[in-house]
Amino acid sequence: MKRGAVGAMRAGAVVLGVVLAFFAAPLAQAQEGKGGVELAETAGTDAGLQAWIAGFRPRALAMGISEATFDQAFRGVAFNAQVIDRDRHQAEFTKTIWAYLDIATSDDRVNAGRKALQAHGPLLQRIEDTYGVDKHILLAVWGLETSYGAVRGNYGLIEALASLAYDGRRRSFFETELLAALKIVQSGDARLEEMICSWAGATGHTQFMPSSYLAHAVDFNGDGRRDIWGDDPADALASTAAYLRHFGWQAGQHWGLEVNLPAGFDYELTGSFVKKPVAEWRALGVRPAAGGDLPEDGAGSVLLPAGARGAAFLVFHNFTAIEAYNPADAYVIGVGHLADRIAGGPPIQAAWPREDRLLTPDERLELQALLARAGFYADAVDGRIGPNTVAGVKAFQRANGLVPDGYASLDILTRLR
Structure with missing residues (x-):
C-alpha cells in the first residue's frame, strides 16, 4: 500500500517495496482495469507466458506445491499486458506532497473513516487492545490502501504475478510472491476467485503482498481462515496490526505531529538522521502547530517534506513502524495525518509552496x-x-x-x- 525508488525494497514490505511510488498506488487503483488504457509495446505474448508456466511448474512442485493446486491456479491464466504496462510506467514521484495529501486526507476520506469507525468500533478496539496499535492508524492504512475496502483491485492474483514474473524485469521477486500466493491457495485460506489484487500483486483490504500474508496474517475472528479478502475486515485489520507490531509499533505513542519552528531555527537540525529528545526540541522552541505541548514520546526528528516553506513534522519511532508498510515519507505522513483527522484533529496548519512543482x-x-x-x-x-x-x-x-x-x-x- 508505500506506496522511494525501484530497488529500495524493505524485507517483508506489505505494499510492493520495489515500487514505493510517491503517489501511493491504492489511491490510483480506482482507474485500474477500466477501458481506454493505452498499452505500451511489450515483448510478452500469451504463448510465451504459457511456455514460462510450463517451465515454472516443476520448480513450484519442488517447493511443495501440489500438482492439483498448481493446475487449478493456472487454469485460464493469460498474459496480462496491462499489468506490464503499469509496471513499466509507475506513477513514481508524480505528485507533490500537498497534492498527495489533498487526496489522501480529503474531507471525504476523513468522513468515510469516521463512518468506518462507527461501524467497526468494537472490532477495532479489540484489535487495539490485542496488538497495541492505535485503531485510528489501522483505519488510515485501510483508507489509503483500498478506501476502506471499496477498491481492492482489478486483477487476478495468479495472473498478475505470473505476468510480472514472466516479463522478467524483477523475476526473482515476483516468482517468490507467486509461490507464496500458491501456498495461500493450497492452505485453503482463500479461494482463487476472491484473490483479486492491484497490478503489483498487493491483495486484500489492506493490500498485503503474498509473502507478507504468510508471515503476518492472523485469524482474528476465529473462523479457521486468515481471510483478508471477504466483506468482514476483521482478519485484514488485525493482520495489519500484527504487521505493525512486528515492525516495532510502540503502544500509546504518537507517529508524529505537525510543529511550528521558531524564528532563527537551525535547519541543519532537520532530517531523519538528526534525533533529539523531546526536551531538547522543546528547549529549541519547537511547538505543536495545534497548540499545547510536545508529547513525551522519546527521541524525534524534524522532517520538512516541502522544505522550509512548507509544513514541518516532528516524527517519532512509530513513524518508522509505518515505514515498514511503505517507506515513502508522503505515505507515512498521509497515514498519520489521516488517523489524526479521523480522531478529530485539525487539518495541516502550514501553507504549502503550491507554486512549486516536482523535478522531472x-x-x-x-x-x-x-x-x-x-x-x-x-x-x-x-x-x-x-x-x-x-x-x-x-x-x-x-x-x-x-x-x-x-x-x-x-x-x-x-x-x-
Missing part, C-alpha cells in the same frame, strides 16, 4: 550531476533524492547563504545551472 527524472539526474561537479555530492547520479542528495543540497545552500533545508527544488536546480 531528467532534472533530478541533472541536479545530482551539477552538485557533484560543484563538489557537494559524491554518490551515484541515479535520480533518486535520498539522504546523500539532501545533504548535498544542504551543503550547496549553506555555501550560498540560503536556508539549508535540503529541499531539492527547481529553484536550487536553476541556481546550480
Whole structure:
C-alpha cells in the first residue's frame, strides 16, 4: 500500500517495496482495469507466458506445491499486458506532497473513516487492545490502501504475478510472491476467485503482498481462515496490526505531529538522521502547530517534506513502524495525518509552496550531476533524492547563504545551472 525508488525494497514490505511510488498506488487503483488504457509495446505474448508456466511448474512442485493446486491456479491464466504496462510506467514521484495529501486526507476520506469507525468500533478496539496499535492508524492504512475496502483491485492474483514474473524485469521477486500466493491457495485460506489484487500483486483490504500474508496474517475472528479478502475486515485489520507490531509499533505513542519552528531555527537540525529528545526540541522552541505541548514520546526528528516553506513534522519511532508498510515519507505522513483527522484533529496548519512543482527524472539526474561537479555530492547520479542528495543540497545552500533545508527544488536546480 508505500506506496522511494525501484530497488529500495524493505524485507517483508506489505505494499510492493520495489515500487514505493510517491503517489501511493491504492489511491490510483480506482482507474485500474477500466477501458481506454493505452498499452505500451511489450515483448510478452500469451504463448510465451504459457511456455514460462510450463517451465515454472516443476520448480513450484519442488517447493511443495501440489500438482492439483498448481493446475487449478493456472487454469485460464493469460498474459496480462496491462499489468506490464503499469509496471513499466509507475506513477513514481508524480505528485507533490500537498497534492498527495489533498487526496489522501480529503474531507471525504476523513468522513468515510469516521463512518468506518462507527461501524467497526468494537472490532477495532479489540484489535487495539490485542496488538497495541492505535485503531485510528489501522483505519488510515485501510483508507489509503483500498478506501476502506471499496477498491481492492482489478486483477487476478495468479495472473498478475505470473505476468510480472514472466516479463522478467524483477523475476526473482515476483516468482517468490507467486509461490507464496500458491501456498495461500493450497492452505485453503482463500479461494482463487476472491484473490483479486492491484497490478503489483498487493491483495486484500489492506493490500498485503503474498509473502507478507504468510508471515503476518492472523485469524482474528476465529473462523479457521486468515481471510483478508471477504466483506468482514476483521482478519485484514488485525493482520495489519500484527504487521505493525512486528515492525516495532510502540503502544500509546504518537507517529508524529505537525510543529511550528521558531524564528532563527537551525535547519541543519532537520532530517531523519538528526534525533533529539523531546526536551531538547522543546528547549529549541519547537511547538505543536495545534497548540499545547510536545508529547513525551522519546527521541524525534524534524522532517520538512516541502522544505522550509512548507509544513514541518516532528516524527517519532512509530513513524518508522509505518515505514515498514511503505517507506515513502508522503505515505507515512498521509497515514498519520489521516488517523489524526479521523480522531478529530485539525487539518495541516502550514501553507504549502503550491507554486512549486516536482523535478522531472531528467532534472533530478541533472541536479545530482551539477552538485557533484560543484563538489557537494559524491554518490551515484541515479535520480533518486535520498539522504546523500539532501545533504548535498544542504551543503550547496549553506555555501550560498540560503536556508539549508535540503529541499531539492527547481529553484536550487536553476541556481546550480
